Amino acid sequence: MLTSNVFTPNRNANALIDLVKQHRPDVLVTLESDQWWEEQLKVIETELPYSVKCPLNNLYGMHVYSKLPLGEQEICYLVEQDVPSIHVSLTLRTGDKVRVHFLHPAPPSPTENPESAQRDAELVIVARSVAQSDQPVIVTGDLNDVAWSTTTRLLRKISGLLDPRVGRGALNTFYVDYPFARWPLDHLFHSSHFTLRDIQRLPSIDSDHFPLLTRLSFTAPSGGKQQGITAEAAEHQWSKEITEAQKVSQNDVPTPAE
Numbered sequence: 001m002l003t004s005n006v007f008t009p010n011r012n013a014n015a016l017i018d019l020v021k022q023h024r025p026d027v028l029v030t031l032e033s034d035q036w037w038e039e040q041l042k043v044i045e046t047e048l049p050y051s052v053k054c055p056l057n058n059l060y061g062m063h064v065y066s067k068l069p070l071g072e073q074e075i076c077y078l079v080e081q082d083v084p085s086i087h088v089s090l091t092l093r094t095g096d097k098v099r100v101h102f103l104h105p106a107p108p109s110p111t112e113n114p115e116s117a118q119r120d121a122e123l124v125i126v127a128r129s130v131a132q133s134d135q136p137v138i139v140t141g142d143l144n145d146v147a148w149s150t151t152t153r154l155l156r157k158i159s160g161l162l163d164p165r166v167g168r169g170a171l172n173t174f175y176v177d178y179p180f181a182r183w184p185l186d187h188l189f190h191s192s193h194f195t196l197r198d199i200q201r202l203p204s205i206d207s208d209h210f211p212l213l214t215r216l217s218f219t220a221p222s223g224g225k226q227q228g229i230t231a232e233a234a235e236h237q238w239s240k241e242i243t244e245a246q247k248v249s250q251n252d253v254p255t256p257a258e
Contacts, residue, residue, distance in 0.1 A: 001214050003186050005031040005104075005142045005174075007207035008059055013040035015205035020044050023202070023213055027090070028065045031104045031142045031209075038063060054084050062086055064102055071097065072256035079122045079248055080106060085141075089256035092218055097257035098136040098193075101126055107144035119144055120151045121246035124239045127159035128250035135257050136193035136218065137161065142209065147184045157231035158239050161189035164196040164214060171201045173210045188214045192228075195219045 002025040004016055017040070020028060028048060030037060035055040041063065045051065048065035052073050055061045060083050064070070071089035078085055086102040103126065105119035123143065130137050139161060145152045147165060156163060165171055165184065172182035186209060188199075197215040204210060231239070243249060 001025055001027045001029070001138070001140060001188060001216070002202075002211055003029050003031075003140050003142075003188060003214070004205065004211035005186060005207055005209035006033050006037055006205065007209065008032045008034050008037075008057070008061070010205070010207050011036070012206040013037060016211070017041070017044060019202055019205065019211060020047070025213065026067045027100075028063075029086075029102045029140060030063045031061075032059050033061045033063045037061070041065065052086050052088060054086065056082070056084070058082055060084060060104055060106070062102060062104060064088065066090065068092060072254070074254040074256070076252070076254060078125060078252055079118045079246055083118075083122075085122070085126075087254040087256055094218060096136060096218060098138060099130075099133060099255065099257040100137075101130070101139045101253070103139065103141035103143060105144055116145075116151070117242070117246060120242050121248050123151055123155045124158065124242045125248050125250045126253055127155040127161075128239060128243070129253035129255065130159040130161065130191075132250070133255065133258060135191075137191040138188065138194075138216075139190075140188040140214075142186050144185055147187065152187070153229065154231070154235060154239060156189065157229050157235055159189070160228050160230070161191055162228050163187075163189055164199050164216075168199060171199065171212065173201060173212055175208050176204050176210060177208070185209070186212045188212065190216060193218060
């Protein structure tokens with residue numbers, strides 16, 4: 001799975017297309033992709049024929065391209081009216097169905113969102129929804145939050161998902177132009193149905209984010225031996241308060257493949 005925040009004004013689509021040709025991912029998700037990017041990426045649809053497209057000009061457009069069939073699919077605006085997320089059922093070559101959530105919540109803003117309340121609420125409702133599932137699950141995207149933050153750790157604790165970065169380095173994806181001030185904002189979390197084959201930061205495509213490539217193996221029988229981090233009662237209560245403050249619920253999150 002290749003996750004790439006392309007940066008809307010960036011016009012070097014060929015760099016991303018070359019990475020797709022080189023690494024041949026089963027799934028590509030682009031963040032900040034507008035109609036121009038959609039037009040440029042038509043050339044990859046021969047290899048990635050299944051897609052969900054949400055082109056926007058507000059830095060929150062999103063596109064998913066896949067070699068693997070996409071069953072149930074839904075574009076949602078879970079917390080903010082102009083910030084979409086994509087939720088799909090992905091059918092593996094084994095026939096197993098995977099529930100996948102592609103997210104790009106808005107970052108903290110000094111004027112509009114100083115406490116990152118909307119971002120936190122989106123991450124928490126997805127985490128709470130996933131926690132109720134026994135299905136294979138992947139959550140990926142530009143979460144506008146670092147891996148060690150209290151909110152991202154809360155997402156992991158509530159959902160039970162695993163972070164393949166643990167023990168393998170930060171893989172900082174943002175900001176490309178500042179090598180001494182980079183942060184891991186682009187993430188992939190997965191259920192214990194999968195084991196990690198490889199995760200790597202790919203070369204720049206002239207975006208402000210580096211692409212992130214993650215290779216997983218579906219190993220349901222042995223995957224259950226992996227353990228994530230767990231939430232305490234106070235953290236469950238905190239997650240409830242976060243979502244209630246924004247008047248959103250895990251029931252708002254689609255549950256494809258369930």
